[in-house]
Amino acid sequence: MEEIFAEEFKAAESFFNRKKQHIPALSVLRGHYPGRVFVDWPDKPELAIVWPTGRWMYAAGDAGAERNIALIRLFLQNTVIPDCIRRGVGWFEIYADDSEAWNRLFLSGLPGVRADKLFETVYELQIGPFRSLEELLQADQGEFEIEIVEYPIVAGSDILSLGADHHFMDKKTVGASVNVGGQTVSFCRNNGFTVGNEYFIDADTYETAERNKGHGTQAAAALIGYYLDQNMLPLWETTQDNLASNRLALKLGFLPAEQYPVYTFKLQK
Structure with a gap:
């Protein structure tokens, strides 16, 4: 595989411009997110791999x-x-179509690597149900504060370690945090994978003791509402076995749109 650079990225776009699941790859190809791109033939590729930084x-x-x-x-x-190995990370993942060809390639075994396959789903928002929930949440403010804040798209260490364009070090994205007693207990952010008026969401509630209290719902609703006011539509992505994330997506008004495999690789010691 040969690495290509920004002025050549257009050659790889046709592989990634038809599915919601490929928006992260497309955001790299269109210069919205740092990453590396590899193809078999730079002039007329038949195969492409996009590797977003971090x-x-x-x-x-x-x-x-x-x-x-x-x-x-x-x-x-x-x-x-x-x-x-250089970064001290013992695993990596590759998203691809669900086909026998990819199964044979990735699951047939690599020296020193254990491969597996799982499925993820991307959800699209239904605005009507979300707006109804948003009204209920705004009427039921608890003992917490919601703050809209800026986050770096990627950590500086990731930029430096992978040699990405340094202008991304100053690039920010927006998130919503839920704070209790001055401490952030839950957050939701646009993770930087944006194409057109669609973006992907990252969400987390840090402490187990703070889960199931509605903080994640409040953070996600605040972020989604913020971006809806700018005519931006969220996409929610999660694994099939992450029941909590799937439940939260449905509660917020998301419905499943696409399902696809993720091939996981763990380096063996």
């Missing part, structure tokens, strides 16, 4: 051809695994 990878194209199988295996062994 995140997972997206692979698309012909995974069945023997030449491409060899190229991807070499890419994982010579580029991805050494990068993980």
